[in-house]
Amino acid sequence: MLSELPGRTVPYEVAEIRPQVGGIIIKRNFIEGDKVNQGDSLYQIDPAPLQAELNSAKGSLAKALSTASNARITFNRQASLLKTNYVSRQDYDTARTQLNEAEANVTVAKAAVEQATINLQYANVTSPITGVSGKSSVTVGALVTANQADSLVTVQRLDPIYVDLTQSVQDFLRMKEEVASGQIKQVQGSTPVQLNLENGKRYGQTGTLKFSDPTVDETTGSVTLRAIFPNPNGDLLPGMYVTALVDEGSRQNVLLVPQEGVTHNAQGKATALILDKDDVVQLREIEASKAIGDQWVVTSGLQAGDRVIVSGLQRIRPGIKARAISSSQENASTESKQ
Structure with a gap:
């Protein structure tokens, strides 16, 4: 049914491509309307400022590592001198605090290098899915910002x-x-x-x-x-x-009846005219639950084998006798007249 x-x-999938870093678009790497694969480069943002940020972060990390190394040497010296009471407990605690701060600065500097590395990678804007690219909203030379509201292009799978x-x-x-x-x-x-x-x-x-x-x-x-x-x-x-x-x-237990054979009375109930075994026209109330194509699904009121009248309904009425002609015979007769 x-x-x-x-x-x-x-x-199936929609990816609205937005930049995750800001900068100037220096290249578009796809043709609008063409298929792109997951991971394909769509745009190239100028990497020079991002490379400079990475270099600066690496320099800050080197400085933090050097400071931490000196703080560790000082702390170790203070720890050995404390055993012989050549330094005070306060000097020892100060050295330990400076070492902890220096090591924390190293952690921060490493995170800055990692973030700068990620940002440099984000300068190459790639497609997260395989699909068809749409119209680009930017051209080479456009300034874009990180996570801007307007997408650069939409890719649809x-x-x-x-x-x-x-x-x-x-x-x-x-x-x-x-x-x-x-x-x-x-x-x-x-x-x-x-x-x-x-x-x-x-x-x-x-x-x-x-x-x-x-x-x-x-x-x-x-x-x-x-x-x-x-x-x-x-x-x-x-x-x-x-x-x-x-x-x-x-x-189960339903019949399909041509829509031409089903009418509705003044009360809105579905009815059909059939020929009984004596070729007498009878009016039946039926339950037509839904239409499928050019047929009604009849759940009650008709039985398999009932002869439903589907043409000439204007010329007949219940109680009169009529001669049944199958729809295939009627179609053949119509074609011969033409």
């Missing part, structure tokens, strides 16, 4: 690609009730999904249902389902409107 749900395509579907709460609850009552036997494992594109053509790849959002959108009164599809040729682009055919499972 297939359920038709509207939806839109959504990228489109293979595979998500399709976000919407289902009304009424249909969602109906399906749960029918599964619980045994009217629908759900598909075991992954639920297959087919796609119809905006041009009416069927997408060539089959997807699977990933999850159903546990919350209801208050504005639309619907729940969101997400499916995932292979997209090796890039036929699906983000934002495309599609219609998904979700396999809900096999429905």
Whole structure:
């Protein structure tokens, strides 16, 4: 049993590329719209100021190491002299404090070198994912700042690609009730999904249902389902409107009736005209739960083998006799007249 749900395509992954250090863009290393791989260089920020910061940090570290070495020598000397009472306890404590401070300064200087090294690496702006690059928002010569609000470019992974579907709460609850009552036997494992594109053509790849959002959108009164599809040729682009055919499972004891054979009375109840065994037209009230394509799903009111009248409804009424012609015969007759 297939359920038709509207939806839109959504990228599998989206990376908005922002600089993590400031500086001047000196090179762009990609062509807009082309595929980029994870780790590929996208932009080069001028590394000269960052290299200078690294050199300065290394110099500060060397100075801190030298100071710590002298402080350690002084402390060791004071410690040996304290044993023979040639220095006071206060001088010894002062030397120990100076050594601790010097070693702490070494730790700070090492961290500064590590941070400066990282910043220099950040001058090469790389892509964190494999995907398709979008339009660059900056050109060579532009000044960028660390973690700025505007992204430099967006990279989107489109293979595979998500399709976000919407289902009304009424249909969602109906399906749960029918599964619980045994009217629908759900598909075991992954639920297959087919796609119809905006041009009416069927997408060539089959997807699977990933999850159903546990919350209801208050504005639309619907729940969101997400499916995932292979997209090796890039036929699906983000934002495309599609219609998904979700396999809900096999429905028990239901019939599919052409929409032409189902009408609604003044009370809004679905009805169908059938021919009984004596070729007499009878009016039946039916339960038509939903439409699938050009057919209604009828859950009650009809039985297998009932002959439903699908054409000439304006010329007949309940209680009269009529002659049944199968739809295939009627189509053949129409073609011969043409």
